[in-house]
Structures are given as structure tokens and as C-alpha cells.
Amino acid sequence: MSDPSFLHRGSSGVTIELRVQPRARRTALETSGEALKAAVTVPPEDGKANDAVIALLAGEWRLPKSSFTVIKGATARSKTLRVSGEPATLAALIGGWVRDHG
Numbered sequence: 445m446s447d448p449s450f451l452h453r454g455s456s457g458v459t460i461e462l463r464v465q466p467r468a469r470r471t472a473l474e475t476s477g478e479a480l481k482a483a484v485t486v487p488p489e490d491g492k493a494n495d496a497v498i499a500l501l502a503g504e505w506r507l508p509k510s511s512f513t514v515i516k517g518a519t520a521r522s523k524t525l526r527v528s529g530e531p532a533t534l535a536a537l538i539g540g541w542v543r544d545h546g
Contacts, residue, residue, distance in 0.1 A: 448542045449478040453531040458538070459515065460501070460525045466493040473504050475542055494518060501525070505537060 447453065450461045460480065468483035475481070484496035498512040507527065516524035527534055 447535050447539060448475070448480070450480040451535060451538055453535055457526055457528040458531055458534045460527060462523055462525070464493060464497055464521050464523055471496070471500055473500055475545065491518070497523070505541060
């Protein structure tokens, strides 16, 4: 199976492209078509929404928060995050999550 369109493999991990909705009614992670969407209840102030997104992804995918880094879009709704680790392992883990929750 091919990787989800929001996931790109690199040499030291993967990058994830997602759309964030701050100040949502509830925290949720979902796929919508080919996109990954994260809703968090905190406001986009002082990096709080970024921290909440990382906590959400880490919890859903059972990865340490320290493996996530926002590399693009720190103050925007559209973000790119790097997930450090073995690319094939991460792609399989995230791809499996997409199949289970898609």
C-alpha cells in the first residue's frame, strides 16, 4: 500500500502536512479525503496550539512528543511537522492508523 498523501518519507524520519483548527469544541484527529486535520481546543497563542497538536499526534500514534518538530507554518493553520525515526516504520504506523480511522 502506498503512503497517505500527507506523509512524505525522508532520510531521518517523515514529514506530515496537516491543517489545524484551533479553538475547536473538541480535540480530534481525522483524515478528510487526502488531508490530515487536527482540531484542538486551545487558542493559537504562544505556541499552545502547536503543543496541543504535537500532544494529539503523539497520543494517537503512540510516539514520544520529542520526536515531533514543527518545521513549517508555526503560526499558520497549514503546518508541516517532522517526525524523527525510521521512515519505513513510521510510514507503516501512520498508514495503519489512517486505515483504521479513515
